[in-house]
Amino acid sequence: MAPPSARQRILDTAFRLFYARGLRAVGVDTIIAESGVAKATFYKHFPAKDDLVLAYLARVDGIWSGQLHDAATAAGPEPRAQLVGLFDALGTACRRDGYRGCAFINAAAEAVPGTPVHEATVAHKHAVLQWVRDLAAEAGSGDPDGLARSLTLLLDGGLAAGALDADPAAATRAREAAEVVVAAALN
Amino acid sequence: MAPPSARQRILDTAFRLFYARGLRAVGVDTIIAESGVAKATFYKHFPAKDDLVLAYLARVDGIWSGQLHDAATAAGPEPRAQLVGLFDALGTACRRDGYRGCAFINAAAEAVPGTPVHEATVAHKHAVLQWVRDLAAEAGSGDPDGLARSLTLLLDGGLAAGALDADPAAATRAREAAEVVVAAALN
């Protein structure tokens, strides 16, 4: 197996450190040192730190979206079940070691509104909302937007709570509340 | 009216800047310059930056807890109505200019777990949870802890969503979802 390229090592290190410590708390020098890369190489792949931050967020987006989809489809073929099942991704995330909440919420807390980094977090949340909305429409909701917003509210609440206190009970509770909300909206 | 004391000016400036830009993004020098205070005075009142951060969080805690209580009592004397009414504080906050989500969630995103700053955010969330739990118990819930967790999940979700996109619709939706959850728990 070929050793990971310099770019890959940088991205891997950034993924680990940015999530664990925060965007501002991790300097370029630290990432360079820990990924065992030369400074010139770093700046060749990522002309500015923010470019690396954006690449980091893009990777997180891919991973998290994948986990949401997987959790949803694992709940079965019915959209209604999937709307509740996606919350299993939250439980899995909560139990993961080093869990520190939602990378996007954390990034938004450090980013200035209007900057590309902040825009990326907003775009991610909109994409998730859109996906849940489609699921809600498939499930036959009369108000798919309202139902989707209620569910993403619960999801974000669970993610935010995890940043303060990674309690798996919060994830379970979120799933139960989602069940109640879905039942009220579809029955 | 006497002009505000140096300590008060520092705290006022910190309140404004920390919330608007984040804890790490605002340096001591900036706060000193904007509050029109001497550096020695600053360090006399707050021996380290973290002391100021803690004072800032304590002030936010006081204000936000007050707004939650006010919104709850405005909904009437019945605990059941108060459980839903407290979400009006979220709507009011969302509509405020410069709203950037929950100061505690944002602070937690920048703080290292285990530090006093992080502990303060956890303590705040626990206090809110405890208060809602008491309200749920008064309302006659058979599982006051579960109901309180569901509701704070919605509340945190609304606050977190506001950090990305201060949409008052999210607050309205949170209130409606709370209504559904409370109804399911108490009927």
Place this chain on the structure above:
DNA sequence: GAGTAGGTAGACAGACCTGTCTGTTCGTTC
């Protein structure tokens, strides 16, 4: 064997960070 792409190593600039220190000025109280 020359050229090129991609990497390593590390000095350097310039800004900004927290925190310390010296000295001055003002108002109050004794």
Place this chain on the structure above:
DNA sequence: GAACGAACAGACAGGTCTGTCTACCTACTC
């Protein structure tokens, strides 16, 4: 009027931050 507390003004130290730059090295390709 002397003493004192509280604040002002700002230089300074020591560290960290991002980003640039020079110089060398290695593997592959033509």
